Amino acid sequence: MSSVTLEKLTKSYGSETVVRSISMDIAQGEFLSLLGPSGSGKTTTLSMIAGFVTADSGRILFGAKDVTRLPPRDRKLGMVFQNYAIFPHLDVFNNVAFPLTVRRLPKDEVEKRVRQAMEMVRLTGFETRYGKQLSGGQQQRVALARAIVAQPEIILMDEPLGALDKNLRYQMQMEIKEISSRLGMTVIYVTHDQEEALTMSDRIAIMENGRIAQLGAPRDVYEHPESVFVARFLGEANLVPVKRLDGILRGPGGNALRVEKDRSQLATGKIFVRPEKIRLSSAGEPVDGNFLPGKIRSVAFLGNVVRTEIAVDDEVDIVCDTANSDRLVMPKAGDLVQVSWLPSACHVLEG
Amino acid sequence: MPLGRLSQWLLLAPALALLSALFLVPIVWFIAGSLASLGGASEIWGETQRTLGSTAIVKTILNTNVIALTVTLFALLLGYPMSFALSRLKGAAFTLVLVCIVLPYFTSIIVRTYAWMVLLGRRGIVNDMLLSLGLIDQPLALLYNRTGVIIGMTYVLLPYMVLTLYAAMKAVDMRLLQAAEGMGARPFEVFRRVFLPLTMHGVLAGCLIVFILAIGYFITPALMGGPSDMMMAMLIEREIELSQNWPAAALMTIVLLAITLALYSIYSRFNDQSGAEGF
Amino acid sequence: MTMSLKGMRSSRRQFLVGGATLLAAPYVLKGKALAAGQVIVRTPGGVYDEIMRKNVYDPFTEATGITVVPVAATVAKLLAMFESGNVELDLIDTGEGPLIQLERKGALTPIDYGSWKLSKPENITEEYKSEFRVTDFAYATVLAYNTDTFKGDAHPDNWPDFWDAEKFPGPRMLADMATGTPNLEFALIADGVALKDLYPLDVDRAFKSLSRIRPAITRFWDTGALSAQLMTDAEVVTGSIWNGRLQAVMDKGAPLSFTWNQHMLQLQQVAIFKDSPNVAEAQQLIDFMMQPSVQAGYGAALRYSPSNTKAFDLIDPKIVEQMPGNPATRDKAFVQNVAWWEDNRDAINKRWSSWILG
Known part of the structure; x- marks a missing residue:
């Protein structure tokens, strides 16, 4: 089994640097997602790990072994591609067997391993089908079976679920997670879908402009983003502009806003708080922690939550998510209300 | 949106009319008329036996097929790497190579064939160079023999191969090749197990097109061949020009047409299948 | 088009009617072909045409106002044209062989030696002329x-x-x-x-x-x-x-x-197609071609030997030596x-x- 280490990996195309000195350690058996918008460098990073793209500088280690200059075929990786890359001229069996047959494994060994892999992805019976006789989900399973069939220590996945519809995607997320942890494989998973990253990963590396903006466990990066970019990228975020006056952070309307872990060196900034941490109450009602008065601009029923947008001044809207429940009283647009949150639920960011 | 049967035919009508007027009617009329001029069925049968039973025609059919097959093979061997390069190139380089491949085809086939004669002659450029380099003592016989025919025809027919292969190669999803490499395949394995099978229908189509064109060839073998490099088309021409033996020419034409149509039906069947599988 | 289904069944000759019409299309397309004051001549083409144009056709046009249109046609084409009855060509300038073929099929009009005004038939070497064909050179x-x-x-x-x-x-x-x-x-x-x-x-x-x-x-x-x-x-x-x-x-x-x-x-000979549209003009052109001065011109240029014996006198003796049929070489032939x-x-x-x- 193998860990993956990236040391100051850099890659430029012409004058454009797409990956800027990335370093990270991915533990053996870890499920790590590279998450970021398109152009953030996540696919290039994955391609360097795969060996399709050669790093300009820096090193890639699998365990203790430097693989920076190794061609892809010698890196012994399992791979799932964005478009599945199912060979149209081969049936399912031969697609899945491909990583074994190119390595010239004995025929009975190939059959045994393909059978195992097919069972694992629950595709038994589809051996003689061709790619385009399969549904999207089935193609995804073929790709997955092919990635694990050679029992690689490391699997790379490049947006493997991008083409699936939402329900299927969730189901496949669970299966991939389950299979990879069962086999103890190190998984590096590229996605631009933050929910997917949160669901599946042990850790998430959020990438921005070729750099790692933040690396951490899903809950950690969700609750404690270190930048406005990360806060915004991982779901809905309220970012309330504040100014420090006499040592106290003041928000819209001059209201004092307290933060449990204040950063006193910041003269201005944004207070970050997730919508589900916000409580909505009638104007004048006594509340705990920070509060801002405002007027409801809109109310949207999303099923499990009700999303309310509250204008706290001319420029700042606060989004509040309230869990749906039997006791819920639906707010109405135009109501005068106040929003409140605990100092422990927020922190202040640069920007 | 699927077109109605009628509108499909209407769209095809101009092409069919042109084909009928310029090809179908004349050839049916030529063959039927020539054979009818012999008299009844027994006379036609007699002439058929005489014409198709002669050693000359048997040898010519054999010759024609051997030459066409050889040309097809060489066109494939040369055309495959060329098409591959072409399918990899982009922008100006692509245009340049494409123009280099296609441009000679804007000059007349006779001029091109003469250019080869200048190159390949006993005192041609190729022999001069080899002699002055001391690689050979005697000029090589590159012209007025089978070698000349093969070189000339391969050159003339190469673009058909290249463009057919190019279309097939361009359609190959390059990510599949990368995927294969990532799965442990060496470059040759990537080629043999992925690229070649994925371009195989192009190879077959290209070979059939070149072969079909080659078996009907006339000018190049007539100009560059030796005494015994007789091909079907030349024999047909000779029957008409020298003997005014239209029935014999018609019978030979039927043979040539039959080979062509048989191959074409294989080609179109194959094309339909590969189309259905969506390669 | 004169093609008929009946014709297709009846005979090869009839069948060829349509074929010749197709083959003759290029001449028709020339547009002027059927107009008066023209002679359409089958020639071997190439350099030969240039020499003939300079020495025969252009001077002829200048003298008579009759235009000469040279066209290429193979024997098979000529035969097809004749058998179809669609003769759109007047004078045939070709080897003796094809003309014999045409003569045997009755495709030629007798040469009207009596109408000659410019040339004298008696000056043409005896074995070089016949009822339907006259030699322009050897x-x-x-x-x-x-x-x-x-x-x-x-x-x-x-x-x-x-x-x-x-x-x-x-x-x-x-x-x-x-x-x-x-x-x-x-x-x-x-x-x-x-x-x-x-x-x-x-x-x-x-x-x-x-x-x-x-x-x-x-x-x-x-x-x-x-x-x-x-x-x-x-x-x-x-x-x-x-x-x-x-x-x-x-x-x-x-x-x-x-x-x-x-x-x-x-022998290279000329003959007139039977039923050709411009028989009179073609006869005139033959008369013109057979003149010693005209034959001397193209004969010297081609190094082929004139059929009019009087033409030799007008050619440089050194060039005559390079021509076949001259007295010095005749017995080696x-x-x-x-x-x-x-x-x-x-x-x-x-x-x-x-x-x-x-």
């Missing part, structure tokens, strides 16, 4: 060789020499079946047959003889242009060739020469028996095809 197939390869007197000097590939090594050429008359005569001469005993040709013996020299033959030439090119490019070092074609490249400095020994005289070829060509064509592939 040409010869000679034995040519490369003077770089064969220096001084050590050159093939007759057909037995040509057949001796050990004494005179090197690639060779002879005329192909496609010329209509492959060099069976030379094969027989090489095998010891006297010039006067050639006809009727002993075909078996000729092919046997040809088989002996076959390994040394690079190419059988099918056009005059190819034969000249093969000699000029030294693709072959010796071969049979028309003297005019050879002289043209020799004059340009090619290291070539030839012998008059055992040369074959052949034999005249090709074209009628024999017309009777035997089909059989020889079949024989040739098997032989060449054998």
